[in-house]
Amino acid sequence: MVGEGETVALYVHELAHTGVVRNTLAIAAALRDGGQRVQIVTGLPRGEAPQGVEHVSLLRGPMASRRVEQLAVVPRLREFLKSRRPAVLISTGNHGHAAAWAAAKGLAGLKRVYRISNDLTRDMPGAPRSGPLKRFLRRRFASRLASDADALVLVSPSLLSDPVLASAHAARKAVVIRNGVDVAEARNRAAGPSPHSWLEGGDPALIAIGRLAPQKNFPTLLRAVAQVNQARAVRLIILGESRDRSRAELQAQADALGIGERLLLPGTTDNVFAWLARADLFVLPSWWEGSPNVLLEAIAVRVPVAASRTAGNAAEIIGTDYGRLFDPADVGEMAAAISAQIDPATRIEPGDRASDYDLDATLSRWRTFVDGVLRQGTRA
Numbered sequence: 001m002v003g004e005g006e007t008v009a010l011y012v013h014e015l016a017h018t019g020v021v022r023n024t025l026a027i028a029a030a031l032r033d034g035g036q037r038v039q040i041v042t043g044l045p046r047g048e049a050p051q052g053v054e055h056v057s058l059l060r061g062p063m064a065s066r067r068v069e070q071l072a073v074v075p076r077l078r079e080f081l082k083s084r085r086p087a088v089l090i091s092t093g094n095h096g097h098a099a100a101w102a103a104a105k106g107l108a109g110l111k112r113v114y115r116i117s118n119d120l121t122r123d124m125p126g127a128p129r130s131g132p133l134k135r136f137l138r139r140r141f142a143s144r145l146a147s148d149a150d151a152l153v154l155v156s157p158s159l160l161s162d163p164v165l166a167s168a169h170a171a172r173k174a175v176v177i178r179n180g181v182d183v184a185e186a187r188n189r190a191a192g193p194s195p196h197s198w199l200e201g202g203d204p205a206l207i208a209i210g211r212l213a214p215q216k217n218f219p220t221l222l223r224a225v226a227q228v229n230q231a232r233a234v235r236l237i238i239l240g241e242s243r244d245r246s247r248a249e250l251q252a253q254a255d256a257l258g259i260g261e262r263l264l265l266p267g268t269t270d271n272v273f274a275w276l277a278r279a280d281l282f283v284l285p286s287w288w289e290g291s292p293n294v295l296l297e298a299i300a301v302r303v304p305v306a307a308s309r310t311a312g313n314a315a316e317i318i319g320t321d322y323g324r325l326f327d328p329a330d331v332g333e334m335a336a337a338i339s340a341q342i343d344p345a346t347r348i349e350p351g352d353r354a355s356d357y358d359l360d361a362t363l364s365r366w367r368t369f370v371d372g373v374l375r376q377g378t379r380a
């Protein structure tokens with residue numbers, strides 16, 4: 001590989017149990033296997049890097065909030081970049097881009113790559129909207145990010161609906177590298193012991209996975225599940241965590257809807273496949289996504305799926321042949337999709353659709369892409 005002896009640094013805020021992190025770890029391991037020297041740089045000292053990949057954490061531990069941590073990490077990341085001098089800095093998820101951009105600003109010889117992991121516009125009807133000033137600042141930052149970058153990597157063609165990203169793609173400054181899934185590994189890990197009694201029989205168990213954040217649209221999902229329960233008893237498991245009151249608020253909402261005892265909020269797990277493979281249905285209610293890893297993980301273990309039409313490239317992944325799509329703002333349509341997917345007579349199975357999103361092909365593209373970035377001339 002071109003650039004042997006040069007280091008590629010992957011930046012993500014923390015090695016939590018998220019899709020962005022799972023992709024970061026897979027990319028790091030693939031670059032390592034290709035002979036590249038790789039570092040994973042994080043704000044928080046959480047989680048482990050793949051064997052043979054250095055993990056550098058910049059903060060001692062959690063602070064008052066994620067925003068405080070992101071501000072505190074900027075000078076530390078800048079000092080790291082100045083002292084360790086990696087050839088390339090890849091910010092692997094949207095939540096880390098501001099810190100990476102600020103820390104790398106003005107550093108000569110450092111190539112900057114931003115992996116756009118999520119929708120930037122968030123313009124779908126019904127979605128939670130920030131105020132005009134925040135939307136303006138988000139759009140302006142997206143333009144600055146695209147201007148600053150040596151390259152952008154988009155995880156889905158659906159992100160090309162954003163004018164800034166479409167312009168970068170037209171100028172050959174942005175490439176699309178779809179997310180992928182290791183089907184064999186997913187099915188191997190799914191074979192572990194059952195993680196909860198709800199997955200061992202009885203009423204159908206639905207699973208949703210993601211941060212307990214407005215983007216994931218779990219309040220609407222709770223209303224849809226309450227509607228389904230009027231005709232057929234089902235249970236809902238949401239795997240995810242939050243550093244605010246979101247967990248308590250979701251439980252309170254479920255209690256008010258009369259399904260409090262049918263909601264399980266167990267936090268995060270390092271093996272989503274053991275949960276997914278035993279579920280009757282995976283539901284993805286998100287308002288927006290980039291390319292939902294967890295949807296690929298669900299179809300990899302052949303669990304039936306129902307997903308929001310606006311959740312990144314969910315419509316591309318499952319269409320009408322491999323699952324059911326619904327409007328994330330329409331409780332009735334979401335409930336109807338759930339009801340149809342838990343009925344054996346109307347269920348649409350994913351079959352082997354996951355094989356079209358093979359992780360090896362994704363990682364091969366990443367190795368070729370990074371090799372190309374390293375071949376570029378030194379940035380002034």
